[in-house]
Amino acid sequence: MYQRIEEIISTITSRQQLSEERRAALNPLIQFIQDKVDRGQPINLNFICTHNSRRSHLSQLWAQVAASFHHIPAVNCYSGGTEETALFPKIAETLVSQGFEVFKIADTDNPIYAIKYGDNDPPVIGFSKKYDSPFNPISGFAAIMTCSQADGGCPFIPGAEKRIPITFEDPKISDGTAEQTLVYAERSLEIAAEMCYVFSTIKS
Numbered sequence: 001m002y003q004r005i006e007e008i009i010s011t012i013t014s015r016q017q018l019s020e021e022r023r024a025a026l027n028p029l030i031q032f033i034q035d036k037v038d039r040g041q042p043i044n045l046n047f048i049c050t051h052n053s054r055r056s057h058l059s060q061l062w063a064q065v066a067a068s069f070h071h072i073p074a075v076n077c078y079s080g081g082t083e084e085t086a087l088f089p090k091i092a093e094t095l096v097s098q099g100f101e102v103f104k105i106a107d108t109d110n111p112i113y114a115i116k117y118g119d120n121d122p123p124v125i126g127f128s129k130k131y132d133s134p135f136n137p138i139s140g141f142a143a144i145m146t147c148s149q150a151d152g153g154c155p156f157i158p159g160a161e162k163r164i165p166i167t168f169e170d171p172k173i174s175d176g177t178a179e180q181t182l183v184y185a186e187r188s189l190e191i192a193a194e195m196c197y198v199f200s201t202i203k204s
Helices: 003-014 020-039 055-069 089-097 148-153 180-200
Strands: 043-049 075-081 101-106 112-116 124-126 141-145 160-165
Touching: 003 055, 003 180, 020 043, 020 141, 020 160, 020 180, 043 055, 055 075, 055 089, 055 124, 055 180, 089 101, 089 112, 089 180
Parallel strands: 043 075, 043 141, 141 160
Antiparallel strands: 101 112, 112 124
16 A cells, blocks of 8 residues: 555544544444445445445545455445546546555547556556446445435436435535645545445454
């Protein structure tokens, strides 16, 4: 794992102070993962937001990183939306600033990125897609709803073994303002802290 990412994880772990409300929101995800570990089954997590452009990508990446950091095997993280748009460029920029390597491997209206968090770790493929894209699992996965709009507007996720709402404020509110870089960085670190908390509790 790249040193900058390990440093971020160490920092947020040492400063971690999650509220009881957030811990309660994360508990169903912890239970899902722990049950899969106990059964020796693969852990498939699909993080879902409306446009699959911001929060769902950050959640997917930091969950994959947290699983690797805490040595939880057979974790496969995905993301999707209720509609397909594009990964917002500021997300890629934020990830680079936080230690990831991001390569654009297809430059289209919906670009495809390879996002690496370690020299010997497989890259996460990032692009916007619907939650039921063939790229994503079709059964036995947890659907983690990262925005309230997707949670309310998509009451049924076919194939999901468990549906878990874990919502985050949309950094889009800062677009076009002087605070954009700070807001995106803070949202990424907030998601990182919560995903690291989740995987730090898993007993393998």
